[in-house]
Amino acid sequence: MFRATPAENLLQAQERAKIFLVIGIPIMAAYGISALRSGSWFLLALIVVYIVVIGASYVALLRGHHRTWMVRPGMATYAALVLYLVAHSGEEHSHALWFFAFPVVSVMLLPPREGIVWSGLSIAIATAIMLLGGPATGTSAYSAAFAACFAITAILITGGMFWSELALQRYQEETSAQRSAIEADSTRLKAEIARRASLEVDLRVLASTDALTGLINRRAFMDRFAQELLRSQRHGPAPTLLILDIDHFKKINDRHGHPAGDAVLAHLARLLRSSLRNVDLVGRIGGEEFAVVLVETNAETGQPVIDRLLDRIRETTVILADATPLNFTVSIGSTEILWGDTIDTAIQRADEALYTAKNSGRDRHCQR
DSSP states (O other): OOOOOHHHHHHHHHHHHHHHHHHHHHHHHHHHHHHHHHTOHHHHHHHHHHHHHHHHHHHHHHTTOOHHHHHHHHHHHHHHHHHHHHHTOOGGGTGGGGGGHHHHHHHHHSOHHHHHHHHHHHHHHHHHHHHHOSGGGTSOOOOHHHHHHHHHHHHHHHHHHHHHHHHHHHHHHHHHHHHHHHHHHHHHHHHHHHHHHHHHHHHHHHHHBOTTTOSBOHHHHHHHHHHHHHHHHHHOOOOEEEEEEETTHHHHHHHHOHHHHHHHHHHHHHHHHHHSOTTSEEEEOSSSEEEEEETTOOHHHHHHHHHHHHHHHHHOOEEOTTSOEEOOOEEEEEEEOOTTOOHHHHHHHHHHHHHHHHHTTSSSEEEO
8 A cells, every 4th residue: 555655745734724724814814803893702712713723733834743733723723613603603694604614624634534523523513503502592593404404514515525535545545656666667777777787888898808817808909009090190199019929938838837827927917007007008919919009109218118018027926826936028029100000000010020029039129
């Protein structure tokens, strides 16, 4: 079962109280003036008390106090006022007709079941006043037929208001249920969109990352190299492309096993990341082959970077799983990107420089 929230109930009570306040205060003020002119001091006192109480109740509602407790004092003074009007109805019993507003107010401002109790008790008291009162008691005289018509009309108004309030509650519950279902569906949809977006990011990372070294793979490196190539040829300065190959890598695998080879690859990847700038591109493009793009770095300014990198690799030691220390070296071929170069022409020159370095004894750098 879905019900309106306390905040929604309070807002509804505030809006209804505002309507009755706007309508009721001017009417009661007019009655008060009439009572003042006619010297009906008791009626005037009831009207003043009624206006003060409902005004205070409305202010309390605006401040967020509990709806029912704030409405009850106003309903009690209103009941006393309309019953007084029934007892002193004036000519043609016109004042008594104001009683018919009481069932409307009680059922709408109080919880419907409580409102119907208030209305029923007030109808019973009003009917008793009509049937038992008269000049002997100082109240207006009513015929039995008038009292019966009055009671039936008041009961019909109360029943109609009670039925309409129940229908409104059912409608609010259905609307609240639909809203909750829509919000739940929306939440699930947002969660699914977020999950799929996160999954897409993860898949994109997996598709572009080498699992062993954590560097970008060959395809991702080529894509980013193409972007850097286009940028440098539009705006400059030219980058330098390096291709590195671990010397005698097959012997490392044959002598120490493939886990040792994996350890060497992972160690070299970490060393490259720590030795180069964040803007430089570093990727694993083959088994033991790595590629680097030194962004906005020509061959002359790139030479000291490559020399320091070779020194660090020579001096590094990889500790294998069996605590065996292992040293390794690399050969590097490099080329400065020229105007009009494509990826293929740049890689071809760097590869030729790499072969020259290997054929010249390895553990060195050659440039084309």
